[in-house]
Amino acid sequence: MDDYQRLVVAQFFESLPNLSPELCHQFVLRHIVPALLPKTTSKVDVQPSAFQGSMSYTAILHIHSTHGGHRIVVQFRTEKQDLSGVTEASCIHGSIVPLVTYQGMYEELFVYTSPFAEGTPYISVLTSSDDFELPLWKKMAIVMDLADLVTRGARANNVPPDTAIVELTTTLDKTQHAVNDYAFQNISVRTSISACVSYVLSQLHNIVTLPLTLTHQDLSPFNYLIDLSTGNVKAVLDWDGALYLPVGSNFHFLDSLFGFMTLKGWQDADDRHELEAAFYDRALDSLAAQGYKGITKEKLELQKAIGMLLYGVERLLKSKDEHSEHYLDGYLRGLSFMKEPISSSY
Template identity: 25%
Template sequence: MFWSSDDQKTGSYAASSDIHPYDEEIEAFFTRNGFDGATRDACDEYARVRFPGSAAKPAATQGYCSYTLNISDEYLLQFRPEAFKLDTDTCMEVKSIYGKFAPTTRYLGEVGGVALQQVPDANVRSSAMMHVYLHQRIRGIPLSEFRKRNKSCRPDEDKMFKRRLMSGLAKVFALGFRARQASQEMKRILPAGTMAKGTIGKSMRWRLNLLSGLPDKDLLTHVSEAQAQLDIVEASSWCLTHGDLLPGNMMVDAKTGHLTGLIDWAEVEWLPFGMALYGVEEVLGEDMPSAAGGFEYYDDHEELRQLFWDEFLASVRRDGEEIQLREAEAARKLGILLWRGIAFDDGKMDRVVESGRDDSEIHKLRLFLEAPSVVVCSNKKCHWSESLISLWACVRRVFWHGGRGCCFGSESDETDLRARKDTFINRSKLGAA
C-alpha cells in the first residue's frame, strides 16, 4: 500500500465497495492531472485484462495522487501519473530496512492508449503516461479506524492498546536508526554511499526561511533555534524516513492493537534521524470536541512517551549503538515545524499556517513543540536505571554488611543481619548438596 502524503489528506484505508461513493473525486483526479474522460476506462480495462476474474473494484477511499483498485484480499492495483511516479528502488530499500512493517511493491508498467487533454492550470505537471503498481496489503486496519471501533473499550484495555502501539513504533524507529547513513559532510571523507537528498532534504533551509512568517513570537523563537541548529542537524546521521507518519497510515491488528505496519511510503526519503518523531506526538492524543484547538493529549501521554523512549533506547543500546540525543532533539523540533508549520492547500505547500485560517494546526504545532524533549525522556530513563542500581546496592549492603552506608538498617542491626546471612549460606549449601 503506497500512497503519497497528499493521499493521506483524503484517507488511506482501502476496502472494497460495490457502489463507489466518491466517483466525483476519482474523476477530479483524472481531470486534475490532464487526462481525458477515457483514461479511467483504460485503467479499468488494464485491470480486467491483466487480472482476469479478479472483479476489480475502486477502493472505498481514493487519494489525491492516484487511482486505486481492489483486486483481491491480498493485493491492490494502483495507477499513478508521471508526476507521482514511485521510485521502485526506494520501495525495495524501504522493504529491506523495515521488513514486515513495510509493504511489497511491484512496478507493472504503463497503461496503453492514454490521451492527454489541455490543462488550464499551468502549475499542473502533465504527461500522457499512467504508471501501474501492484501493492501487497499490510494486514490490519488503520489506527484511525481502530480508535473509532474501540471508543467504548474498558480503561485497562485502552491502556494496553496504547502501550502496544508505542512499543511497535519504538521497534520501527529502531529499525530505521540501525540502517542510518553518514551525513553528506562525513561522506566527503568516506567512501561514496547510496544516500541522496530528496525533496525535503534539499529544501530544509528554504522551508525554515518560509517559517519565518509564522504568526507569533513564541513560534518564531523555535524557528530561530532551528535555523541556528540546522548545520548540526544536517551533519547528523540520516535515515530512510517515512513521509507522513499519521494515524491513518499506521496499520494495527483489529483485535490486539499491535502495530502491523506502515502505509503511504510514497514520500519516503533520507532525512536526519528524528525528523519523523512528530509521528509519536500524533498518536499521543487525538481530536476532541471539547478541546479548544481540536487536538488534545491523552491523560497518560507522558507515560506513553516515556515508554516509547525507554524501549527505543534499550533496543539500540542492545546492539551496542549510541544516539546523539541533542542532535535527535533538534531534528525532532525541525520535523514538527516543517510538518505542522507549513499549510497544505490542495497539494500546494508554499505558505505557513495563519491565525484565523489554520488555528487547529497552530494549536497542534505549539503542543508538539512544548512536549518533553528527547534529552529529558532519556534522562528519566537513566535516572530510573540508576535508582534501580542504587536500590539493589542498598539491599546488598543491608543483607551482607548490616546496612552500613545505606538508608536501610544501622550498626545495631549488624548481629541479626549476620545471622540471617549465615542461615542463607547454610541453606544454600544444603540445597546444592
C-alpha cells in the same frame, strides 16, 4: 466503502472526466490479470478498496481458488512513485513493507501493484472508537512497534559536523524567513515557531552526529495498518520518497499516538506522558543495541523539532489555513523544551 471513502473516490475522479472506478476495474481485468496471472483458470473479480487516499484510487484484485485464493492491490496514482525507497524499506523491515511494482500507465494514471497487506489503517481504528481513544495497552503496542520501525537499520552519519551545522543553519534561517512573511491567524504560533527555531539553532552541535535511518516521509495514521485484536503494526505503506536522514526527523508523525485534533485545536491524550516516555525508552534501547550509545531523548527531540518545523511550515505555506496552524501549535506544545523555560544547554 463508507460514505466518506466514496466521497474521497468521487473527488479523485472529479478532475479525470474520462475515467471512473469501473473503467479502472476493466483495465485490471483486461491488462493486469493477463500480465500477472497469464495461465490462471481461477475466478477473478475486482472491488474498490475500503480505504482510499486523496491522491490515488485503489482496487483489490481477488483471485478465487480451491486453496482459498489471494488478493493483489492495484493502485492508480496521479504521480509517479520513486520505488527505490520501497525496495530499501523492504530490505530493512521485511514483510511489513509490501513490495510495489510499476505496471505502466492507464490514460494519465500510473498503475502499481503490491501484495495485499493485512490490517486496518490506524486512522480508521481511531475514527471508529469512542472519542478517538483506544485502551492504553493497545496504543502501547503500536508505540513499541513504531519505535522499532523508526530506529531500525541505523547507519553512521558521515557528514562533517561543521558542514552539517552550516547546512542546518541555512535551512532553519529560510524557514524563519518564510514564517516572518506569513500572515498568521494566530500570532502566538509565529512566536512559538521563532522560539523553537532559535533554541534549535543554539543546540545544533549536540545533534549533528546522530546516526541516519531510512525516514518515511508520511508516517501518518493512514499509512500504518494494525491488528485490531493486539494493536501490533502489520504493515507500513507508501514509502515513496523515503530518505536517509538523522534519526528523529520524522518523529513528529508519532504525535498522532499522543493526541488528536479537535475543532478548537490540538488536544493531548490523557496518557501522552506514559506513551511518549515508553516510545523514547524503546527508541534509545534500539539504537543502543545497534551500537549507538550516548544518544539521549533530548537529542532525538531536537531532531524531531527540525523535522516538525520543515514539515509543518511547508504544509502551512501550501494550505494557508487555520487547521495547519493548529497542527503546528500542537506539535510545538508537545516538545518538552517548549513547555519549560528554555535552558542554554542539554
